[in-house]
Amino acid sequence: MTAGSQRSMTSHRLLIVSNRLPVSARMTVDGVRIVPSSGGLATGLRPCHERSESLWFGWPGDVSRATTAQREQFDERLQKRRIVPVHLAGDQVDRDYHGFANRVLWPSFHYLIDRVPIDATGWDGYLEVNEAFADVVAREYLTNDTIWVHDYQLMLLPALLRERLPHARIGFFLHIPFPSSEVFRILPWRHEILKGLLGADLVGFHTFAYMRHFVTSLLHVDGIEADIDRVRTGDREVKLGVFPMGVDAAAFSDLAADADVLARVEAIRRDAGGRRIVLGIDRLDYTKGIPWRLEALERLLERDPHLRDGFRYIQVAVPTRGEVDSYRRFRRQLEERVGHINGAHGTLRSLPVHYVHQSVSRRDLVALYCAADVMLVTPLRDGMNLVAKEFVASRVDDDGVLVLSEFAGAAAELNGAIMVNPYDIEGVADSIHRALSMSIEERRARMRALRRRVLEHDVHTWSDAFVQHLGLLRPFEHHAAVVRPDPSLLSTLAAAQRTMKLRLLLDYDGTLVPLARSPDLAAPDDELLFLLERLIASPGIQVDIVSGRSHETLEQWFGHLPLSLWAEHGFWHRSRPGEVWEPAIPAAPNWVERVKPILEQFAISTPGSHVEVKSASIAWHYRCAPREFGTRQAHELRMLLGDILSNQPLEVLEGKKVIEVRLRGVGKGLVAQRVQAETRPGTVIVAIGDDRTDEELFRALPPSSLAVAVGRTRTIAKFRLEDHRAVRRILRSLLADDRPGESRLRDGLLHERVSA
Numbered sequence: 001m002t003a004g005s006q007r008s009m010t011s012h013r014l015l016i017v018s019n020r021l022p023v024s025a026r027m028t029v030d031g032v033r034i035v036p037s038s039g040g041l042a043t044g045l046r047p048c049h050e051r052s053e054s055l056w057f058g059w060p061g062d063v064s065r066a067t068t069a070q071r072e073q074f075d076e077r078l079q080k081r082r083i084v085p086v087h088l089a090g091d092q093v094d095r096d097y098h099g100f101a102n103r104v105l106w107p108s109f110h111y112l113i114d115r116v117p118i119d120a121t122g123w124d125g126y127l128e129v130n131e132a133f134a135d136v137v138a139r140e141y142l143t144n145d146t147i148w149v150h151d152y153q154l155m156l157l158p159a160l161l162r163e164r165l166p167h168a169r170i171g172f173f174l175h176i177p178f179p180s181s182e183v184f185r186i187l188p189w190r191h192e193i194l195k196g197l198l199g200a201d202l203v204g205f206h207t208f209a210y211m212r213h214f215v216t217s218l219l220h221v222d223g224i225e226a227d228i229d230r231v232r233t234g235d236r237e238v239k240l241g242v243f244p245m246g247v248d249a250a251a252f253s254d255l256a257a258d259a260d261v262l263a264r265v266e267a268i269r270r271d272a273g274g275r276r277i278v279l280g281i282d283r284l285d286y287t288k289g290i291p292w293r294l295e296a297l298e299r300l301l302e303r304d305p306h307l308r309d310g311f312r313y314i315q316v317a318v319p320t321r322g323e324v325d326s327y328r329r330f331r332r333q334l335e336e337r338v339g340h341i342n343g344a345h346g347t348l349r350s351l352p353v354h355y356v357h358q359s360v361s362r363r364d365l366v367a368l369y370c371a372a373d374v375m376l377v378t379p380l381r382d383g384m385n386l387v388a389k390e391f392v393a394s395r396v397d398d399d400g401v402l403v404l405s406e407f408a409g410a411a412a413e414l415n416g417a418i419m420v421n422p423y424d425i426e427g428v429a430d431s432i433h434r435a436l437s438m439s440i441e442e443r444r445a446r447m448r449a450l451r452r453r454v455l456e457h458d459v460h461t462w463s464d465a466f467v468q469h470l471g472l473l474r475p476f477e478h479h480a481a482v483v484r485p486d487p488s489l490l491s492t493l494a495a496a497q498r499t500m501k502l503r504l505l506l507d508y509d510g511t512l513v514p515l516a517r518s519p520d521l522a523a524p525d526d527e528l529l530f531l532l533e534r535l536i537a538s539p540g541i542q543v544d545i546v547s548g549r550s551h552e553t554l555e556q557w558f559g560h561l562p563l564s565l566w567a568e569h570g571f572w573h574r575s576r577p578g579e580v581w582e583p584a585i586p587a588a589p590n591w592v593e594r595v596k597p598i599l600e601q602f603a604i605s606t607p608g609s610h611v612e613v614k615s616a617s618i619a620w621h622y623r624c625a626p627r628e629f630g631t632r633q634a635h636e637l638r639m640l641l642g643d644i645l646s647n648q649p650l651e652v653l654e655g656k657k658v659i660e661v662r663l664r665g666v667g668k669g670l671v672a673q674r675v676q677a678e679t680r681p682g683t684v685i686v687a688i689g690d691d692r693t694d695e696e697l698f699r700a701l702p703p704s705s706l707a708v709a710v711g712r713t714r715t716i717a718k719f720r721l722e723d724h725r726a727v728r729r730i731l732r733s734l735l736a737d738d739r740p741g742e743s744r745l746r747d748g749l750l751h752e753r754v755s756a
């Protein structure tokens with residue numbers, strides 16, 4: 001079956017896409033063995049995969065040494081588990097997974113930027129692997145499937161999938177923190193990463209703080225304004241949401257009551273020889289804060305030597321990312337530290353730290369959770385931390401104390417824990433001491449509160465909430481349909497041009513050129529200037545540029561052309577080169593001087609805001625101000641201006657993150673009136689524009705005119721064009737020597753529709 005014919009079939013499957021799979025390959029002499037994977041993501045998504053008819057895409061590990069037959073057999077076994085392997089070449093994995101994702105993204109998203117190598121490489125590999133994933137997923141995709149992409153290794157995938165499957169429903173969930181924009185913007189690839197994520201329909205985070213950081217990064221890095229839970233990007237809306245991940249709480253509780261597990265609990269306690277048990281279970285990762293934790297334990301032993309025989313600290317560390325140098329170094333340092341503490345504080349009867357560097361079975365894991373008196377979860381940063389929740393889920397006896405880092409995502413939910421700042425060694429030592437001496441009543445009260453939360457918000461509610469939320473979003477086709485360009489504009493214009501003259505009123509920013517981040521970056525390019533020259537030279541065509549720009553700017557850009565120019569939304573006008581610019585209405589003397597100090601005062605007290613002075617208006621822009629503060633200040637300013645300017649020939653307008661004071665009556669509506677007055681019969685006015693001020697123009701034009709809105713805004717215009725490129729194509733169609741190319745142009749428009 002070809003990919004094309006497959007795509008026309010429909011299905012309602014969930015396609016889970018993550019870098020790693022719930023199982024991975026291990027090469028042995030007999031071939032490829034399948035072993036379960038550890039790590040939060042694999043453990044967390046396994047129940048979701050088992051319960052639904054999902055397909056799971058991911059990298060199964062390196063099988064490049066396997067024979068073709070062994071590999072085929074391996075793939076078949078994966079297929080039985082509904083797993084689709086994305087096989088990657090060994091060097092690709094090295095450059096991507098071990099290179100970029102783990103050396104650059106992982107430490108920086110965890111605020112440990114010192115760990116990012118100066119010669120950070122691997123971006124190309126990262127992109128290549130994301131592309132490889134996109135190809136495999138797109139090949140398997142059937143209409144109506146839902147795609148759920150996971151984590152930092154695949155942040156470019158949503159956009160790459162969007163290119164291949166414009167109408168697919170795509171969700172993305174980030175399992176690690178999204179850092180503050182001040183950290184995120186350090187990454188040289190910040191634009192690409194944001195663009196990649198915005199390919200999704202829904203982007204999910206563990207906590208509200210991560211979502212807020214993402215929103216601020218969009219603003220600070222790309223100037224994209226988002227509401228707190230959604231963002232518009234081009235023709236689409238991307239929803240943002242908080243989905244704190246849970247664990248399979250019932251499974252942990254069941255195991256905790258299992259006779260075999262209870263026997264293991266007894267064995268662990270016996271082995272500890274009556275000492276209290278303090279436990280740490282982590283992937284061996286520098287973000288988990290193990291050295292700081294050991295330091296705090298040592299501080300405790302120094303303060304109170306009696307405790308040497310009072311507790312045993314069991315640290316189980318799952319080996320991970322052994323291929324990355326910094327992880328190898330980290331492991332060595334940790335082992336030295338453990339040796340040092342045991343040497344300094346061990347007694348003839350016991351060693352305070354029992355360190356195990358291995359993965360343990362699920363049963364042993366639960367037995368350890370149940371045997372522990374105190375569980376230490378003290379990462380320096382952690383997206384969520386499932387160990388904390390697994391510990392709680394396992395404590396069917398309502399006992400045990402959780403000491404939890406305030407920098408773990410789980411801290412936002414687990415109120416019953418003792419919260420610590422993992423960097424505060426003395427504070428952590430105090431908290432461990434407090435946990436060891438807590439009364440049984442307090443322990444039970446805290447654990448009951450924790451269990452209520454963990455049992456109610458388990459991994460099933462997490463995955464259901466995400467998938468349901470994604471399912472409720474309007475499919476992409478619906479909102480795209482509203483904004484597709486209307487091909488009949490072409491024939492209407494062609495028909496008008498055959499019998500009438502055309503007067504083109506063209507807005508500039510967003511209509512003839514794309515909206516630029518900074519107004520200074522939007523100067524006309526050669527192609528546009530050439531196009532305007534040819535239009536002006538065409539018989540029966542007159543061109544006006546009607547812009548909000550200052551007359552100095554328009555003069556500088558277009559002064560040499562025989563165009564009619566309207567600056568500051570029509571306040572200034574000049575009809576041919578060399579003519580003096582005239583104001584449309586006489587301005588009240590000194591009005592700007594009276595308003596300016598007020599706005600400037602607001603600019604001083606609101607960081608990130610500024611004042612822009614034009615001749616017919618003055619504006620206070622607060623786009624880069626802190627969101628809530630900016631909004632509050634805007635409200636204040638509006639009230640103040642309302643009081644001061646009543647009885648003045650001025651009006652206060654509120655736009656997107658801008659408050660503008662201008663002379664009453666000035667606007668593009670005035671341009672419409674003046675143009676209409678000078679236009680002779682036999683001429684059709686064609687107005688093309690993209691924003692609110694253009695709507696004023698459309699409204700004031702005679703019914704015989706043709707109004708064309710650009711982009712996706714609400715409009716009263718009869719016609720719509722996708723963007724400035726479509727505008728230029730339409731304008732080219734009016735050129736006499738391009739007329740035979742009409743069909744080419746129509747193809748262009750249709751192409752635009754498909755790619756919309």
Ligand code: ADQ
Pocket residue numbers: 038039040041043044175176245281282283316317318358359360361365382383384385386387388390
């Ligand atoms: P991880 O960084 O892997 O996950 P975590 O959430 O703690 O961190 O999950 C670790 C998992 O590995 C747990 O399920 C635990 O049981 C298991 N594990 C740990 N040590 C083990 C051992 N010695 N033997 C066997 N199993 C062991 C990432 C993010 C987290 C986020 C998760 C899920 O870094 O912040 O919580 O994804 O989103």
